[in-house]
Amino acid sequence: MKRLLPFILCTLLLVSCSKPEVRQTDTSPVPPPVTQSAETQDEKTTDENSVSEKPIPKPSPQPAKEKPLPSEGKNEPKAQLVSITVLGLNGQVIYSAEKEHREKMTVLDLLLETASEKNVSVTYSGGKSSAYITGIGGLSEKDNGPTSGWVYTVNGESIMRPSGKCLLNPDDKVVFKYITEFSY
Secondary structure, rough: OOOOHHHHHHHHHHHHHHOOOOOOOOOOOOOOOOOOHHHHHHHHHHHOOOOOOOOOOOOOOOOOOOOOOOOOOOOOOOOEEEEEEEEEHOOOOEEEEEOOOOOEEEEHHHHHHHHHOOOOOOEEEEEOOOOOOOOOOOEOOOOOOOOEEEEEEEEOOEEOOOOOOOOOOOOOOEEEEEEEEOOO
């Protein structure tokens, strides 16, 4: 019994250290703590071969995911993005990208910048504010019929003005789509 008691105590300590801390919300009475008898206490002090009674430190729980401190991230504004998807013939995705929004950014700016980053060619006629997109990625207007060409939407809404005049807001989603038949 003398040799078994330290083993049982160590096992109980290890088990209790590995359990996560739980707050007790139950209002039922808690049983009183277990106390050792005087006889057991005397056995511990007289047995020279017993394990010392040093407290075992509890391992600190490792968080599943690091959370930022409350002061972190408050001074840094979250990046506001705009996205673009370019769909070719039959809805084939030519490319898709996101870009950080900036003041006075137009649909044309977004198209030209992302296409350049993706090594996709873009052709247009007219000046920047009156730009009409004539080709993207080698697919040009009238390649697939007299009314085929490029149209675009912002947040699912068709826009009937030059892409160089359409200003973007944060979180806007632009889709350029190649159509084979334009109808009013």
